[in-house]
Amino acid sequence: MQLDIDIAGKLFPNLLTMIVQLAATGVLFYGFKRLLWKPTLAYLQKRSEYAETQLRDAESASVMAMQHEKTAQLLLHEATKEAQLLVERGKEEGKRVKEKIVTDGKAEADLKLQTALREMAYQKQQMQDSIQSEIINVAMLAAQKLIEDKVNEQEDRLQVQRFIQDIRS
Amino acid sequence: MEKAAARYATAIFELSTELKFENNWKSELSEINRIFVEDPDSLKFFSRSQITKSEKRELIKQVFESQIDNTLINFMYVLIDADRMNLFPEIIKEFRKLVNDKLNIAEGTVYSVRPLPAEEIKKLEQAMSLRNKQSVELSNRLDPTLITGIKVVIGNTVSDGSMKNRIRSLKEELTRGSR
Numbered sequence: 001m002q003l004d005i006d007i008a009g010k011l012f013p014n015l016l017t018m019i020v021q022l023a024a025t026g027v028l029f030y031g032f033k034r035l036l037w038k039p040t041l042a043y044l045q046k047r048s049e050y051a052e053t054q055l056r057d058a059e060s061a062s063v064m065a066m067q068h069e070k071t072a073q074l075l076l077h078e079a080t081k082e083a084q085l086l087v088e089r090g091k092e093e094g095k096r097v098k099e100k101i102v103t104d105g106k107a108e109a110d111l112k113l114q115t116a117l118r119e120m121a122y123q124k125q126q127m128q129d130s131i132q133s134e135i136i137n138v139a140m141l142a143a144q145k146l147i148e149d150k151v152n153e154q155e156d157r158l159q160v161q162r163f164i165q166d167i168r169s
Numbered sequence: 170m171e172k173a174a175a176r177y178a179t180a181i182f183e184l185s186t187e188l189k190f191e192n193n194w195k196s197e198l199s200e201i202n203r204i205f206v207e208d209p210d211s212l213k214f215f216s217r218s219q220i221t222k223s224e225k226r227e228l229i230k231q232v233f234e235s236q237i238d239n240t241l242i243n244f245m246y247v248l249i250d251a252d253r254m255n256l257f258p259e260i261i262k263e264f265r266k267l268v269n270d271k272l273n274i275a276e277g278t279v280y281s282v283r284p285l286p287a288e289e290i291k292k293l294e295q296a297m298s299l300r301n302k303q304s305v306e307l308s309n310r311l312d313p314t315l316i317t318g319i320k321v322v323i324g325n326t327v328s329d330g331s332m333k334n335r336i337r338s339l340k341e342e343l344t345r346g347s348r
Contacts, residue, residue: 132344133344136340136343136344137340139343140336140339140340143336143339144316144332144336147316147317147332147336148316151282151316151317151332153283155317156281156282156283156317156318157289159317159318159319159330159332160281160285160289160293160318160319160330161289162330163293163318163319163328163330164289164292164293164296166330167293167296167297167300167328168296168299168300
């Protein structure tokens, strides 16, 4: 099959069309240059300035952040030192309290022991006294009974006379 | 002590001082009082309103006329007329106190297991008088708990020569010694 196509005509542009195309493009460029060039430049300038400002702010923020970090590290270090000091003090205080509790407990235990010993001694003495008192009571009752059995009127009169004699002397 | 009793006691005391009969009246009135104290019904007789005052006077006259001073009988008449015979023991107690104060006499009690003969009480009174440097009059009371011996109480002073006291002293000494 044979195609009837003007391949050469298709490969090379039409001169007129090309001139029109170029003229239209030149008009477009001219219009662009005339109407949009300055605002576009101004816009780009502004964007550039804004970006620079942002960059400066970011740099400044970065510096400040670094300073803050240094300060925070310093504070952290101090806080760590203080915490360690507090822990040490706490340990010492705890040790001291523990020693005091142990000492006091020992003293109290000693006191209780002494009191218990004294109480025991007292109870023992009381018991001894009670027994001795009972013995004396029984002995005195026995003596009284014996004397009552032995005493007669004559003996009683003799006692009265002795009493009178004692008063006189 | 009723004020009335004190007034009667003072009156009879002043009269006895004036007549120098303190000791006599004291013993006579004490003897009458002893009868009333030992037999309280005899004193109640004088409080009975059914019996006239003249009958009460007559009884006093019959019982005491030959035994006590007439002034004391008159004194009792006064008490009967004033319906104050019920105060007789109190009056005599106060009268004895007044006489004792005036004559520097201390009254006391001697406790014994058996009744003491009068001569022994007398000896004891003499001995106590010498020791106390004042006349002492003692009345005898029985206390069988003494076992034997006597105890003399004059005011706040106690002289204890009883076996009970000796046993108590011995007991105290033994108790002290055992500790």
